[in-house]
Amino acid sequence: MSKLTHHKISRVEEYPIEFLDFYKVADFGAEKHGHLNFLEPNGSKSSHKDMHASIFRHIAASSAGVRLDHETGLDHLLHAQCRIAMLYTRITRGIKHGED
Numbered sequence: 001m002s003k004l005t006h007h008k009i010s011r012v013e014e015y016p017i018e019f020l021d022f023y024k025v026a027d028f029g030a031e032k033h034g035h036l037n038f039l040e041p042n043g044s045k046s047s048h049k050d051m052h053a054s055i056f057r058h059i060a061a062s063s064a065g066v067r068l069d070h071e072t073g074l075d076h077l078l079h080a081q082c083r084i085a086m087l088y089t090r091i092t093r094g095i096k097h098g099e100d
Contacts, residue, residue, distance in 0.1 A: 021075075025082040028072050038086040039095065047097035051087040055080050 030036070037043040045054070058069070058080040069076055089095075 022082040047099035
């Protein structure tokens with residue numbers, strides 16, 4: 001039995017609303033690259049290499065004390081959170097990019 005079958009989502013309503021702020025980044029990306037582009041096998045900026053590079057770039061900026069992304073005006077941590085969710089979804093669904 002998978003460890004995941006032992007975990008359930010409970011009390012979602014008790015989590016801080018800020019947990020969902022990364023959707024602001026997702027919406028910006030949808031306008032720029034197309035809605036759910038990251039789910040396309042060869043979606044723009046969707047290879048594992050591109051995803052990891054983006055995650056590391058945004059974490060590095062945040063670590064250096066730069067709070068907001070210059071293009072979106074949104075927090076670098078939200079960008080990293082969004083990209084991690086996108087990458088996790090691609091890996092979980094077995095979506096491969098031509099560059100992977």
